Amino acid sequence: MSASTTVALVGVGGQGILLASVLLANAALAEGYAVKASEVKGMAQRGGSVLASVRFGRQIFSPIGPRADVVIATELLEGRRALDLLRRDGAVVSATTRLAPGVVLRGERTYPDDLHAAALARGLHVLLVDAEELARQAGTLRAANVALLGAASTVLPLSEEAWHVALERILPERILQINRRAFDLGRDAVRRDAVTAEEVWE
Numbered sequence: 001m002s003a004s005t006t007v008a009l010v011g012v013g014g015q016g017i018l019l020a021s022v023l024l025a026n027a028a029l030a031e032g033y034a035v036k037a038s039e040v041k042g043m044a045q046r047g048g049s050v051l052a053s054v055r056f057g058r059q060i061f062s063p064i065g066p067r068a069d070v071v072i073a074t075e076l077l078e079g080r081r082a083l084d085l086l087r088r089d090g091a092v093v094s095a096t097t098r099l100a101p102g103v104v105l106r107g108e109r110t111y112p113d114d115l116h117a118a119a120l121a122r123g124l125h126v127l128l129v130d131a132e133e134l135a136r137q138a139g140t141l142r143a144a145n146v147a148l149l150g151a152a153s154t155v156l157p158l159s160e161e162a163w164h165v166a167l168e169r170i171l172p173e174r175i176l177q178i179n180r181r182a183f184d185l186g187r188d189a190v191r192r193d194a195v196t197a198e199e200v201w202e
Contacts, residue, residue, distance in 0.1 A: 004057030006065035011074030016145035021052035026166035028056035080115045093152040095131035134185040143182035150186025
């Protein structure tokens with residue numbers, strides 16, 4: 001990682017991208033970093049693409065860097081589309097969730113199934129996570145975004161404590177515990193599969 005870290009969060013409206021970006025920004029703040037963030041909602045309310053950017057470091061002047069260091073994608077196709085946002089040797093952490101767009105549902109195109117191969121061809125690192133299953137284990141499918149953050153936390157320079165501070169700061173008490181479980185399940189899933197931050201970045 002460089003002196004600053006830029007993270008692009010992508011997904012489909014309703015998947016909690018904006019909440020995930022707020023949690024990431026607050027985790028960076030809890031770690032003592034300066035933080036800048038931006039968001040593009042697009043047609044989010046109709047199931048369209050959502051993009052948020054969070055940049056943090058010792059001194060940050062803009063929320064947008066030349067290229068992202070990490071892409072966090074709550075949906076496979078959105079992760080595939082976001083590969084162009086990444087710097088060479090960057091990482092994409094994507095949920096395995098598939099939400100077919102209209103052109104696929106109408107049979108006009110096929111759903112791309114090559115995120116892993118496309119990322120490797122560009123010299124990128126890939127971490128695929130069944131975030132929905134982890135969320136179910138935690139107790140609610142709505143926590144898939146937080147489970148994905150747990151997995152992504154293994155490739156970001158933020159402590160586990162900072163993440164938990166962010167969860168406590170942002171989430172209401174009634175959903176805090178279930179989201180803590182989702183985050184921990186996401187983080188532990190990466191560790192259990194013997195994929196560490198160092199391995200992903202090699």
